[in-house]
Amino acid sequence: xxxxxxxxxxxxxxxxxxxxxxxxxxxxxxxxxxxxxxxxxxxxxxxxxxxxxxxxxxxxxxxxxxxxxxxxxxxxxxxxxxxxxxxxxxxxxxxxxxxxxxxxxxxxxxxxxxxxxxxxxxxxxxxxxxxxxxxxxxxxxxxxxxxxxxxxxxxxxxxxxxxxxxxxxxxxxxxxxxxxxxxxxxxxxxxxxxxxxxxxxxxxxxxxxxxxxxxxxxxxxxxxxxxxxxxxxxxxxxxxxxxxxxxxxxxxxxxxxxxxxxxxxxxxxxxxxxxxxxxxxxxxxxxxxxxxxxxxxxxxxxxxxxxxxxxxxxxxxxxxxxxxxxxxxxxxxxxxxxxxxxxxxxxxxxxxxxxxxxxxxxxxxxxxx
Amino acid sequence: xxxxxxxxxxxxxxxxxxxxxxxxxxxxxxxxxxxxxxxxxxxxxxxxxxxxxxxxxxxxxxxxxxxxxxxxxxxxxxxxxxxxxxxxxxxxxxxxxxxxxxxxxxxxxxxxxxxxxxxxxxxxxxxxxxxxxxxxxxxxxxxxxxxxxxxxxxxxxxxxxxxxxxxxxxxxxxxxxxxxxxxxxxxxxxxxxxxxxxxxxxxxxxxxxxxxxxxxxxxxxxxxxxxxxxxxxxxxxxxxxxxxxxxxxxxxxxxxxxxxxxxxxxxxxxxxxxxxxxxxxxxxxxxxxxxxxxxxxxxxxxxxxxxxxxxxxxxxxxxxxxxxxxxxxxxxxxxxxxxxxxxxxxxxxxxxxxxxxxxxxxxxxxxxx
Numbered sequence: 001x002x003x004x005x006x007x008x009x010x011x012x013x014x015x016x017x018x019x020x021x022x023x024x025x026x027x028x029x030x031x032x033x034x035x036x037x038x039x040x041x042x043x044x045x046x047x048x049x050x051x052x053x054x055x056x057x058x059x060x061x062x063x064x065x066x067x068x069x070x071x072x073x074x075x076x077x078x079x080x081x082x083x084x085x086x087x088x089x090x091x092x093x094x095x096x097x098x099x100x101x102x103x104x105x106x107x108x109x110x111x112x113x114x115x116x117x118x119x120x121x122x123x124x125x126x127x128x129x130x131x132x133x134x135x136x137x138x139x140x141x142x143x144x145x146x147x148x149x150x151x152x153x154x155x156x157x158x159x160x161x162x163x164x165x166x167x168x169x170x171x172x173x174x175x176x177x178x179x180x181x182x183x184x185x186x187x188x189x190x191x192x193x194x195x196x197x198x199x200x201x202x203x204x205x206x207x208x209x210x211x212x213x214x215x216x217x218x219x220x221x222x223x224x225x226x227x228x229x230x231x232x233x234x235x236x237x238x239x240x241x242x243x244x245x246x247x248x249x250x251x252x253x254x255x256x257x258x259x260x261x262x263x264x265x266x267x268x269x270x271x272x273x274x275x276x277x278x279x280x281x282x283x284x285x286x287x288x289x290x291x292x293x294x295x296x297x298x299x300x301x302x303x304x305x306x307x308x309x310x311x312x313x314x315x316x317x318x319x320x321x322x323x324x325x326x327x328x329x330x331x332x333x334x335x336x337x338x339x340x341x342x343x344x345x346x347x348x349x350x351x352x353x354x355x356x357x358x359x360x361x362x363x364x365x366x367x368x369x
Numbered sequence: 370x371x372x373x374x375x376x377x378x379x380x381x382x383x384x385x386x387x388x389x390x391x392x393x394x395x396x397x398x399x400x401x402x403x404x405x406x407x408x409x410x411x412x413x414x415x416x417x418x419x420x421x422x423x424x425x426x427x428x429x430x431x432x433x434x435x436x437x438x439x440x441x442x443x444x445x446x447x448x449x450x451x452x453x454x455x456x457x458x459x460x461x462x463x464x465x466x467x468x469x470x471x472x473x474x475x476x477x478x479x480x481x482x483x484x485x486x487x488x489x490x491x492x493x494x495x496x497x498x499x500x501x502x503x504x505x506x507x508x509x510x511x512x513x514x515x516x517x518x519x520x521x522x523x524x525x526x527x528x529x530x531x532x533x534x535x536x537x538x539x540x541x542x543x544x545x546x547x548x549x550x551x552x553x554x555x556x557x558x559x560x561x562x563x564x565x566x567x568x569x570x571x572x573x574x575x576x577x578x579x580x581x582x583x584x585x586x587x588x589x590x591x592x593x594x595x596x597x598x599x600x601x602x603x604x605x606x607x608x609x610x611x612x613x614x615x616x617x618x619x620x621x622x623x624x625x626x627x628x629x630x631x632x633x634x635x636x637x638x639x640x641x642x643x644x645x646x647x648x649x650x651x652x653x654x655x656x657x658x659x660x661x662x663x664x665x666x667x668x669x670x671x672x673x674x675x676x677x678x679x680x681x682x683x684x685x686x687x688x689x690x691x692x693x694x695x696x697x698x699x700x701x702x703x704x705x706x707x708x709x710x711x712x713x714x715x716x717x718x719x720x721x722x723x724x725x726x727x728x729x730x731x732x733x734x735x736x737x738x
Contacts, residue, residue, distance in 0.1 A: 003732055014732070168636055169703075188557060189567035198558035198567040200589030200598060201635050201700040220569030229569060229598035231732055232725045266570050267537055294663060331570040334538075356601045357733045363372055363383070363600055364726045 001227070001353055003236040005182065005214040009034060009063055009138060009161075013350060014237030015227065016184075016216055017342075018067055018141075022051040023249040026058030027342035034237075036065040036141055045127045052135045065139030065163075066132045070125040070147050080307070087300065087308050094297050095312050098290050104321050107314060122148075133158050139182070141165070144193065146178035153179075165218070167195025167202070169209040176210045183210050184239045187219030191242045191330035193280045194219065194271065199230070207234035222332035224352020228360065242330040248341045256320035257327060258339070266334030275313070275328065277305030283326035283333070287316070370596070370722055374551070374583040374605040378403060378432055378507060378530075382719060383606030384596065385553075385585055386711075387436055387510075391420040392618040395427030396711035401719075403606075405434040405510055414496045421504045434508030434532075435501045439494040439516050449676070456669065456677050463666050464681050467659050473690050476683060491517075502527050508551070510534070513562065515547035522548075534587070536564025536571070538578040545579045552579050553608045556588030560611045560699035562649045563588065563640065569602070576603035591701035593721020597729070611699040617710045625689035626696060627708070635703030644682070644697065646674030652695035652702070656685070 006014040012032030019025050025035030037055055042048040055064060129151065132140065140147075140155045141163040147155075155162045156179075163182035166172035172183045185206035187199025197205070199219040207215045217230030218239035230238045244250055246261050260283060270284040274291035277299055282288060291299050299305045316324045340348075361367075375383040381401030388394050394404030406424055411417035424433060498520065501509065509516070509524045510532040516524075524531045525548075532551035535541035541552045554575035556568025566574070568588040576584045586599030587608035599607045613619055615630050629652060639653040643660035646668055651657060660668050668674045685693045709717075730736075 001732060002734060169634075187567060187569065189570050197635050197700055198556060198569065198589050200556065200568040200595055201558050201703070204592060204594055205635060205703060220567050223573060225573055225602050226569055228601035228729060232597035232601050232729055233594050234725075234728075265538075266566050266574060331566055334570065334574060354733065356603075357729055357735065359603075360597060360601055360726055360729060361735075363370060364723065365371060366726065366730075 001231075001350060003214070003231075005236040006034075011063060013346065014231070015346065015349060016065075016237055016239045017244055018239060018241040019244045019250070021244075021250050022055035023058060023251070024244045024247055024342060025064055026055050026060075026062075027247070027249050028244070028346070029059045029062035029064045031343045031346035032062075033346055034063060034065065034139070035059065036067050036139060038067045038143075039125075039128050039132070040067075040069045040143070042128060043124060045131045048128055049131050049134075052131065056135055063136075063138040065141060065160075066128075066135075066137050067141040067143055068125045068128055068132075068147075069143045070122060070145075070151065083303055084307055087304050088297075091297055091300060091308055094290075095308060098287070098324075099312055099315065102286065102321055102324055104312070104315050104324065105319050107311065107318065126151075129154070133160075139163055141184065142180075146175045146180065149178065163216070165193075166206060167193075168197060169202075169205045171195075172206040172210050172215075176213055180213075182214050182216060184216045184218050185235070186239070187217075188271070189220030189281075189331040190218055191269070191281050191333075192328040193276070193278050194330075195279075200233070203230060203233040203235055219330060220332055222330075222335045224349045224354070225356040226332075227349060227353045228356035232360075242332050243336060243345060244342065245327070245329060246336045246339050247345055248339055252327070254317055254320050254325070256322060257317070257325055260322075260325060261327070261329060261333060261336055262338065264329075264333045264336075266331045269329060269331055269333060273299035273305060275306065275309065277302035280328055281330055282328045285326040286323040287326055370600075370719060372583070372600075372605040375403075380432060382715065383600070384715065384718060385434075385606055385608045386613055387608060387610040388613045388619070390613075390619050391424035392427060392620070393613045393616055393711060394433055395424050395429075395431075396616070396618050397613070397715070398428045398431035398433045400712045400715035402715055403432060403434065403508070404428065405436050405508060407436045407512075408494075408497050408501070409436075409438045409512070411497060412493060414500045417497055418500050418503070421500065425504055432505075432507040434510060435497075435504075435506050436510040436512055437494045437497055437501075437516075438512045439491060439514075439520065452672055453676055456673050457666075460666055460669060460677055463659075464677060467656070467693075468681055468684065471655065471690055471693055473681070473684050473693065474688050476680065476687065495520075498523070502529075508532055510553065511549075515544045515549065518547065532585070534562075535575060536562075537566060538571075538574045540564075541575040541579050541584075545582055549582075551583050551585060553585045553587050554604070555608070556586075557640070558589030558650075558700040559587055560638070560650050560702075561697040562645070562647050563699075564648075568599070572599060572602040572604055588699060589701055591699075591704045593718045593723070594725040595701075596718060596722045597725035601729075611701050612705060612714060613711065614696070614698060615705045615708050616714055617708055621696070623686055623689050623694070625691060626686070626694055629691075629694060630696070630698060630702060630705055631707065633698075633702045633705075635700045638698060638700055638702060642668035642674060644675065644678065646671035649697055650699055651697045654695040655692040656695055 001013045015033035017028035020038040028035035161181040164175040214236035216239040217235035272288040370382045384402035386397035389407040397404035530550040533544040534553045583605035585608040586604035641657040
């Protein structure tokens with residue numbers, strides 16, 4: 001499975017795997033794909049350095065990348081405390097009431113929330129970059145908007161390609177104008193922040209809009225047949241995130257959550273603002289239902305919602321409160337039915353891809369080459 | 370582009386085209402695909418007979434089919450008047466106010482609404498079937514639920530294959546249990562009534578769920594590359610509806626609507642209950658916005674909403690009231706940018722398919738056969 005982009009990056013399969021777990025990212029790269037570590041959860045640059053050390057060691061010299069969340073527009077002089085102060089009391093009350101109704105225990109005294117999405121703050125993201133450029137990363141992906149011009153320049157100076165996620169062709173064109181190298185066209189089916197255009201329509205639109213820039217197909221891809229479909233749509237590779245969540249190398253810190261993922265069908269996710277204030281696909285739970293209920297207070301805009309719910313999400317995860325327990329994940333969750341090693345998953349993907357190519361050749365009346 | 374199903378049906382390309390226009394259906398069949406005439410708008414069996422005469426003559430001996438809307442569960446002894454009586458006055462007032470605000474003229478005295486979706490009523494659909502079985506149709510598709518057992522039997526007695534649309538694997542399994550022959554897996558991207566699972570995820574799920582029944586991929590398909598993707602996902606053919614709306618053979622009776630379709634992008638549709646009471650993808654307009662507005666009265670359940678809005682839709686279409694003028698159409702509308710003949714569209718689809726197959730072979734490292 002070789003495209004111009006995969007050749008340039010020196011990888012065997014044009015499969016890009018996004019994951020918050022260094023061991024998973026490394027295993028993807030070792031299996032011939034390209035592991036991309038999600039950095040949004042690292043508020044402490046030392047923690048990121050520790051995990052990049054681990055990734056670099058485990059990757060065995062294979063290329064890998066980092067995914068940050070960096071807004072193109074700065075909000076000057078706004079601290080986390082300033083943002084916290086903007087959260088209405090009624091919303092705080094709603095969170096407390098919801099947690100109480102489900103009997104969610106408090107965190108032990110002195111234990112801070114482990115789930116904070118302050119990585120979205122430019123200041124935090126820039127500290128992450130200072131760390132990242134110390135490592136031989138080959139790709140820097142930005143999950144929200146185009147990265148600032150100086151970051152693109154800095155990446156290019158380090159020989160690092162820059163990728164950005166897009167949910168529409170217009171969005172992709174703005175990225176191209178910002179000088180990025182790769183567009184990840186992420187369809188409606190995807191986990192996490194996602195737009196309303198399905199992958200089947202979005203991918204070729206983005207390919208046409210930003211040609212000759214390479215495009216990765218994301219959203220709804222979890223089998224070799226789906227990889228073949230993404231590549232048939234003109235992509236130079238695929239970008240998979242959800243599929244790795246139930247691999248043996250992943251560490252969700254919650255057997256209950258893993259069980260929920262393994263049991264969920266493709267109809268068990270929802271595109272909700274409950275987690276971050278922007279629409280993000282995730283497991284549908286009593287938590288998302290409460291926030292999406294027209295009778296409730298509704299969600300706050302990003303970044304307020306993320307700060308508002310950080311402690312609550314940590315408590316729900318720590319105590320594995322079933323009805324509220326969720327995670328960002330795509331519609332492909334229906335295909336995640338067993339815990340397997342990353343290598344087994346990649347083997348399955350490449351075999352399925354070969355099967356799909358053989359089948360499509362038969363349909364096209366081309367004898368097996 | 371040949372699959373087991375296309376061979377059995379004796380067609381050159383595994384491209385199924387759904388359309389309300391007999392001339393379009395015939396042109397699709399003549400071009401080597403399989404034209405399917407949508408029957409929902411025919412309240413008068415004589416009109417359907419007239420259009421089937423026309424289709425049969427124009428199809429030049431090539432196979433074609435009919436698409437009806439037939440509920441599996443009967444509502445005994447309920448007439449259209451009974452249903453009309455269930456519509457609240459407040460909703461009628463909302464329609465009148467909305468039309469007045471946009472200056473939509475009344476229909477001339479004595480002119481009945483041409484837009485009535487009473488085809489959903491079993492009584493009407495059964496009269497359509499009495500007509501249809503007089504013609505050499507090769508496929509009977511049901512757009513809403515599984516067809517009743519006696520209809521499946523009657524079709525099979527006539528040597529007619531039965532297809533049904535499904536938006537989820539569960540839905541598809543119910544169809545399979547009802548004895549149908551072909552499942553149309555219709556993704557979120559599709560125009561008209563559609564579910565929430567994107568085609569990329571839905572198609573292979575349905576293929577696995579109903580194997581060995583053949584599956585057609587629907588939703589988001591409007592290019593040869595997208596056909597290749599649908600077939601890579603395991604489908605035995607593709608089902609396209611929106612793409613034909615702007616062909617030269619189509620007769621929308623509204624140059625303004627055609628212009629709107631040609632100008633619309635993939636982000637200009639919405640999945641709304643405004644037209645029928647069930648979520649159906651259509652152009653986003655001031656009409657859908659008004660019904661989807663939480664401050665409004667909201668839509669009524671099917672079939673009340675369809676009856677409530679029938680006259681209004683006819684008036685909006687007749688007088689081409691721009692802000693309100695819409696139609697069911699999928700996200701693929703962004704690709705519909707010129708009026709072309711059906712033959713030119715099919716040529717473009719088959720060329721694009723061949724291109725995609727060549728590209729995927731190159732990626733798979735298989736030399737061009």
